[in-house]
Amino acid sequence: MDLLLASLAIDLVLSSCGAPILWQRVTINEPIKAEDLAFIIPGRTTFPEILEKLGTPDDISGSKRGPVAHYRYLDQKSFRVDLAWPLRFFIPLFAIPVISPEMSFADTSLGTDVFLVLFDSNWIVQEHAFAQQAHTAGFNPWPF
Amino acid sequence: MKAHKAVWMTATLILSLSLLGGCMFIRGSMGDTVKAEDVVPVKKGVTTRAQVAALLGAPERIIEVNGHEIFQYYRYDVKMGLLLAFSRTNIKSDDLFVIFNSKGVVDDVIFGKPKRPINFQIWPFGD
Numbered sequence: 001m002d003l004l005l006a007s008l009a010i011d012l013v014l015s016s017c018g019a020p021i022l023w024q025r026v027t028i029n030e031p032i033k034a035e036d037l038a039f040i041i042p043g044r045t046t047f048p049e050i051l052e053k054l055g056t057p058d059d060i061s062g063s064k065r066g067p068v069a070h071y072r073y074l075d076q077k078s079f080r081v082d083l084a085w086p087l088r089f090f091i092p093l094f095a096i097p098v099i100s101p102e103m104s105f106a107d108t109s110l111g112t113d114v115f116l117v118l119f120d121s122n123w124i125v126q127e128h129a130f131a132q133q134a135h136t137a138g139f140n141p142w143p144f
Numbered sequence: 145m146k147a148h149k150a151v152w153m154t155a156t157l158i159l160s161l162s163l164l165g166g167c168m169f170i171r172g173s174m175g176d177t178v179k180a181e182d183v184v185p186v187k188k189g190v191t192t193r194a195q196v197a198a199l200l201g202a203p204e205r206i207i208e209v210n211g212h213e214i215f216q217y218y219r220y221d222v223k224m225g226l227l228l229a230f231s232r233t234n235i236k237s238d239d240l241f242v243i244f245n246s247k248g249v250v251d252d253v254i255f256g257k258p259k260r261p262i263n264f265q266i267w268p269f270g271d
Contacts, residue, residue, distance in 0.1 A: 067212075
């Protein structure tokens with residue numbers, strides 16, 4: 001959740017910069033590929049083997065059946081256009097600090113890949129699940 | 145004629161400068177870098193919770209997982225590039241988990257290979 005807040009904060013900071021049109025993207029961690037997970041065999045693969053191949057997880061939580069390791073990849077794509085921006089060329093220079101026309105259309109979409117591994121008390125993989133949603137993020141000019 | 149040309153040149157310059165959204169490169173980080181050698185003194189079955197805190201500092205998070213207390217240390221690294229109308233921000237997190245048994249002694253240290261360093265990028269499209 002911290003990562004999500006960080007990406008939204010960056011989105012907010014960037015959206016306040018003065019460009020009349022902006023494509024922006026925020027990615028957190030590297031994409032998780034399904035083929036990188038093929039080595040995992042429930043009941044046999046151990047946590048050290050997972051660490052060797054995938055690195056340290058982003059989070060560890062508990063469940064009724066055992067500890068769960070979380071690996072996440074987040075992809076956020078935003079597009080913003082200020083349609084009123086050209087009007088500033090028709091405003092007298094002295095009035096620009098007072099009159100600043102803006103009609104912005106913006107859209108942000110967020111996609112996440114999440115890989116969860118459930119371990120038993122001896123840190124042997126019991127189950128794993130992979131949800132790929134990162135590809136759903138896109139640059140969309142129309143927010144309605 | 146010269147005045148007409150100068151007006152056009154000035155207008156073009158103003159328009160060009162206004163179109164530029166600017167150029168920014170920003171780097172940020174949160175938390176200390178944990179190196180493999182920092183973790184070496186932490187011994188399974190020997191080091192206590194207090195000793196881990198003395199060696200690595202106070203954890204960023206303490207998690208309770210299935211009767212085990214876990215200290216989580218993390219570091220975020222952020223690199224952002226902005227040029228004209230294009231911006232890309234890359235964020236990487238590196239984590240260290242120290243798991244304790246019910247007696248408060250280290251049960252396991254979870255510290256895998258560090259993630260690849262992130263780069264400054266501007267182009268938001270593609271991979």
